[in-house]
Amino acid sequence: MPSHTPTRLFARGSWPEARRIAEVLRYETVGGALLLVATALALVWANLPGDTYESVRQFHVGPASLDLDLSIEHWAADGLLAVFFFIAGLELKREFVAGDLRDPRAAALPIAAAVGGMAVPAGIYVLVNSLGDAPAGALTGWAIPTATDIAFALGVLAVIGSHLPSALRTFLLTLAVVDDLLAITVIAIFYTADLRVAPLLLALLPLAAFAFAVQRRVRSWWLLVPLALLTWGLVHASGVHATVAGVLLGLSVPVLRSAAAGGPEAGPGLAEHFEHRWRPLSAGFAVPVFALFSAGVAIGGASGFADALRDPVALGVVAGLVVGKPVGILLTTFLVSRFTSAELDDDLSWVDVVGLGILAGMGFTVSLLIGSLAFGEGSEAGQHVTLGVLVGSTVAALIAAVVLGTRNRTYRRIEAEESVDADEDGVPDVYQRGQR
Numbered sequence: 001m002p003s004h005t006p007t008r009l010f011a012r013g014s015w016p017e018a019r020r021i022a023e024v025l026r027y028e029t030v031g032g033a034l035l036l037v038a039t040a041l042a043l044v045w046a047n048l049p050g051d052t053y054e055s056v057r058q059f060h061v062g063p064a065s066l067d068l069d070l071s072i073e074h075w076a077a078d079g080l081l082a083v084f085f086f087i088a089g090l091e092l093k094r095e096f097v098a099g100d101l102r103d104p105r106a107a108a109l110p111i112a113a114a115v116g117g118m119a120v121p122a123g124i125y126v127l128v129n130s131l132g133d134a135p136a137g138a139l140t141g142w143a144i145p146t147a148t149d150i151a152f153a154l155g156v157l158a159v160i161g162s163h164l165p166s167a168l169r170t171f172l173l174t175l176a177v178v179d180d181l182l183a184i185t186v187i188a189i190f191y192t193a194d195l196r197v198a199p200l201l202l203a204l205l206p207l208a209a210f211a212f213a214v215q216r217r218v219r220s221w222w223l224l225v226p227l228a229l230l231t232w233g234l235v236h237a238s239g240v241h242a243t244v245a246g247v248l249l250g251l252s253v254p255v256l257r258s259a260a261a262g263g264p265e266a267g268p269g270l271a272e273h274f275e276h277r278w279r280p281l282s283a284g285f286a287v288p289v290f291a292l293f294s295a296g297v298a299i300g301g302a303s304g305f306a307d308a309l310r311d312p313v314a315l316g317v318v319a320g321l322v323v324g325k326p327v328g329i330l331l332t333t334f335l336v337s338r339f340t341s342a343e344l345d346d347d348l349s350w351v352d353v354v355g356l357g358i359l360a361g362m363g364f365t366v367s368l369l370i371g372s373l374a375f376g377e378g379s380e381a382g383q384h385v386t387l388g389v390l391v392g393s394t395v396a397a398l399i400a401a402v403v404l405g406t407r408n409r410t411y412r413r414i415e416a417e418e419s420v421d422a423d424e425d426g427v428p429d430v431y432q433r434g435q436r
Contacts, residue, residue: 031283032155035364038288039295039390046296057293058378067237073293073377077369080286082232082246084365085184087282088150089250090271092177097255098269101174109336110171114178116332117360118146118186121324125316132312135381141313141374143190144385145320145392147183147366150176151287153359156397160405163412165347172356175329183366187241191373194239203234203245211252214270241373287365294368297386308384309391313375317367317388322395326357355403361396363389 046053062068062075070078101107122142129138153176157169210227218224228249236242255271299305308314333353336342344350371385 029155029158031151031287032158034284034288035149035151035155035291038291039364042292042294042296043299043390046298053296054378057296066233068233071377073372076290076293077372078236078242079232080290081365081369082243083278083282083286084290085180085243085246086228086250087275087279088177088180089247090253090275090278091173091250092181093251093253094255094271094275095174095177099170101170105342107174109333109342110174111178112336113171113329113332114175114182116328116335117148117175117179117325117357118143118182118328120328120331121145121320124324125320128316128319129312132315134312134316137375138313138316138381141316141371141381141385143183143186144367144370144374144389145317145324145363146179146186147363147370148176148179148325148360149362149364149366149393150180151283152362152364152393152397156359156362156400157404160401161408163408163415164352164404165345165411167345168348168352168356172359175356175360179360180366181247183370184241184243184247187370187373188244191370192240196238198238199234200238200240203231203238206230206234207245207248207252210249214253217254217270219270219273243369290365291368294372295364295386295390297383297390299387305387308387311381311384313381314384314388314391317363317371317385318392318395321361321363321367321389321392322358322399325361325396326354329357329360330354349407351403352407355400355407358396358403359400361400362393364393367393 042053057073058071060069060071062070095101096107101110122145125145126139126142128134129141150173153172154169157164157172161169206227210224210231213223213227228245231249232242232245235245253271253274254269256269299308309318330350330353337344344353367389368386371382371389375381375385
């Protein structure tokens with residue numbers, strides 16, 4: 001009777017998937033650098049004499065008759081981040097339809113880890129703000145430390161983890177995408193204060209038209225962009241956060257070519273085409289501009305910095321990101337291996353999982369978005385959230401750099417000892433040998 005082969009956690013994926021992840025990392029490395037520059041600029045600008053930063057950030061523009069007389073900060077959060085979540089929707093669908101995670105057994109781990117990596121930070125935030133002298137309404141920010149910033153996390157990983165196994169990169173990318181999509185679901189459910197049903201139902205019409213057009217492989221921008229903008233505008237008018245429209249639009253795009261278009265063997269579907277077109281705009285403009293108008297916080301010197309961090313809101317965010325994220329991801333991964341037939345791949349160590357969990361504590365983009373929704377733009381608690389997110393993400397990045405940097409040197413020595421040359425077909429031998 002043949003013996004059952006256990007599922008390998010973080011097993012080496014396919015060569016096409018490894019190449020795709022490497023391409024994504026190149027984009028996100030540049031995006032992460034721009035995001036860092038925008039964040040630093042926001043902090044410097046917000047602490048200059050005068051009030052120019054707040055004046056620009058709160059400057060309103062847009063047609064009031066369409067309920068779109070919004071501040072610059074609001075446009076960045078609701079408008080530009082919709083592009084970011086459109087890419088996230090494309091990425092997630094590609095991963096589960098055509099990537100290595102189309103196998104349910106392979107997909108189960110990042111999904112479970114994303115859930116665990118959200119539940120534990122949320123619990124820690126609630127615990128800190130329940131025990132401490134928290135301000136009124138502090139518990140509304142429970143979801144702030146639950147999200148992982150794709151650009152920052154993958155950017156750091158690309159710099160310090162060039163020799164880490166590709167399976168770890170795939171896991172972090174998928175974890176971050178699932179994490180952010182779960183976070184946007186939380187936003188839609190828990191941070192929608194005034195739901196208007198009529199605009200939400202009307203939004204289904206342009207969304208359906210967009211989905212029908214892309215399913216027919218229509219690429220005409222003059223048709224798709226107006227449909228997407230109309231969907232976004234109606235979702236915004238409904239009271240649901242407008243970035244949800246970006247996710248829905250991304251998930252509607254086909255990943256594989258239909259039989260009529262030549263079948264999947266004839267080449268990639270429309271999702272890859274859109275991703276190549278829109279990812280540079282997302283990583284190079286949309287997210288950095290959002291950071292520029294969201295990350296600025298007046299620190300007020302060393303005493304003001306210390307006072308802000310003593311706020312249970314800020315403490316809960318830092319603890320959730322730095323402690324809750326790695327604990328949630330590691331605990332979930334261990335439980336998956338403990339109560340299923342899955343085993344950690346022979347090439348990896350649990351230290352790698354710890355390092356990825358710490359790196360996932362870089363919250364930033366979606367964390368700042370949730371913070372503004374929970375406490376309002378410009379509030380004192382919102383300022384403390386921003387500071388907590390910045391401190392927590394920085395600490396997580398530094399610790400992850402030490403842990404994963406050490407592991408990267410180990411894997412570099414292993415690669416030097418093994419043959420990873422490519423044959424004439426351009427595929428490294430290790431991928432042709434299959435998964436171990």
